[in-house]
Amino acid sequence: MRKVIALTGGGTAGHVVPNIALVDALRQAGFDVHYIGAANSIESELSRDAGLTFHAISTGKLRRSLSPADTLKNLRDQFAFAKGIYDARRVMAALRPSLIFSKGGYVGVPVVLAARCLGIKSLIHESDITPGLANRLSFPFAARICVSFPETLARVPSGKGVLTGTPLRREIFGGDRQKGLRLAGFSDTLPVLMVVGGSSGSRVINETVRFALPELLADFQVLHMVGKGNLEKTAAPGYAQFEYLKSDLPHVLAASDIVISRAGANAIQEFLALRKPALLIPLSKTSRGDQVQNAESFLRHGYANVLREEDLTPSQLAAQARDLYSTRQVYIEKMSRAKQSNGRDETIKLILSSVQ
Numbered sequence: 001m002r003k004v005i006a007l008t009g010g011g012t013a014g015h016v017v018p019n020i021a022l023v024d025a026l027r028q029a030g031f032d033v034h035y036i037g038a039a040n041s042i043e044s045e046l047s048r049d050a051g052l053t054f055h056a057i058s059t060g061k062l063r064r065s066l067s068p069a070d071t072l073k074n075l076r077d078q079f080a081f082a083k084g085i086y087d088a089r090r091v092m093a094a095l096r097p098s099l100i101f102s103k104g105g106y107v108g109v110p111v112v113l114a115a116r117c118l119g120i121k122s123l124i125h126e127s128d129i130t131p132g133l134a135n136r137l138s139f140p141f142a143a144r145i146c147v148s149f150p151e152t153l154a155r156v157p158s159g160k161g162v163l164t165g166t167p168l169r170r171e172i173f174g175g176d177r178q179k180g181l182r183l184a185g186f187s188d189t190l191p192v193l194m195v196v197g198g199s200s201g202s203r204v205i206n207e208t209v210r211f212a213l214p215e216l217l218a219d220f221q222v223l224h225m226v227g228k229g230n231l232e233k234t235a236a237p238g239y240a241q242f243e244y245l246k247s248d249l250p251h252v253l254a255a256s257d258i259v260i261s262r263a264g265a266n267a268i269q270e271f272l273a274l275r276k277p278a279l280l281i282p283l284s285k286t287s288r289g290d291q292v293q294n295a296e297s298f299l300r301h302g303y304a305n306v307l308r309e310e311d312l313t314p315s316q317l318a319a320q321a322r323d324l325y326s327t328r329q330v331y332i333e334k335m336s337r338a339k340q341s342n343g344r345d346e347t348i349k350l351i352l353s354s355v356q
Helices: 013-021 023-028 042-049 068-095 108-117 133-141 150-155 177-184 203-216 249-255 265-274 290-301 314-326 328-336 343-354
Strands: 003-008 031-038 053-057 099-102 122-126 144-147 161-163 192-196 221-225 239-242 258-261 278-280 304-306
Touching (some): 003 108, 013 023, 013 042, 013 265, 031 068, 042 053, 068 108, 099 108, 108 133, 144 343, 150 161, 150 290, 177 192, 192 203, 203 221, 203 314, 249 265, 265 278, 278 290, 278 314, 290 304, 304 314, 314 328
Parallel strands (some): 003 099, 031 053, 099 122, 221 239, 258 278
16 A cells, blocks of 8 residues: 655754655655645755655744734735645645654644644654744644653643654764765874854854864864855864865764764754764854753753853863863763664654554
8 A cells, every 4th residue: 555654844954854864764664755845945955855756835934023024924924824724735635645744844834734634643843852833833733742852741742742862864874984084184193073063154163163273283183164154274283174064974973082063953963873972052042042952951961061152262162172072981871871862763663653
């Protein structure tokens, strides 16, 4: 019997990449995999790159601001949202999927609502500790809710939460340390410190690392992911800069002994799965605050140390990096016991049990 599953979720790569990580395993399990999302979006681009049939629907966004401009946009988007439910229902009436898997973002809400109208079961995944508004709107209509952090179980409807971890792409586990060292021009003489400021880079982290280089290079080789357009003419033995790495990222991760990073949910779940001790510098609470909560969870469980952006100085960065490296085995042992480190396999198991 033909089995169809429809993935949804979008707006950012963080909502899409975990979905794409499930595709190969779903196909091996006999599913015909489709993607439902917004036209001309990150999800349309990434899902088509993965060879999926993409179905575009209308979507809107709820803005919390009460300004006249945002109020007008909210009124306009109510019509887009209603049309999105109609579009999603039309798509699913034709596909008749066995299951909807939603990763969140506003595009997922009309899909989950339309699935409920058609009697199609939905699973939802939440990456952050505190669920976003789009997922909270969808929770009443979901059969189960997958979460990446134990703390999130208390924030979802009772009886629905399942600690699965985040689905991670298979390629991330295929890194070759020697290839990573060659790519950076490094040797085996000193440990490798990898610095990541997010996909677009972090100005404050980049500047602090560059000021701290004399101290850092006494103890480490530094592999610095600066973000697009942020390369500088900083030449020093044992220091390598990259704007962004895609296919080679698993190799430089394999070559890295410790990591300094922002605290985005997908990135830190990769560090956990790969047993990479990390010093996390989350975006401050002036943002949504999810990175602060993510980092505090990893600190509580012993998977990482945390340096607040407000306390970030070159000397603090260098001192914390040295301390992290000297105690790295403690972190590795705790990470090896984490229940949510194999999110891809756990999520696939839940999907398969949900369609039987």
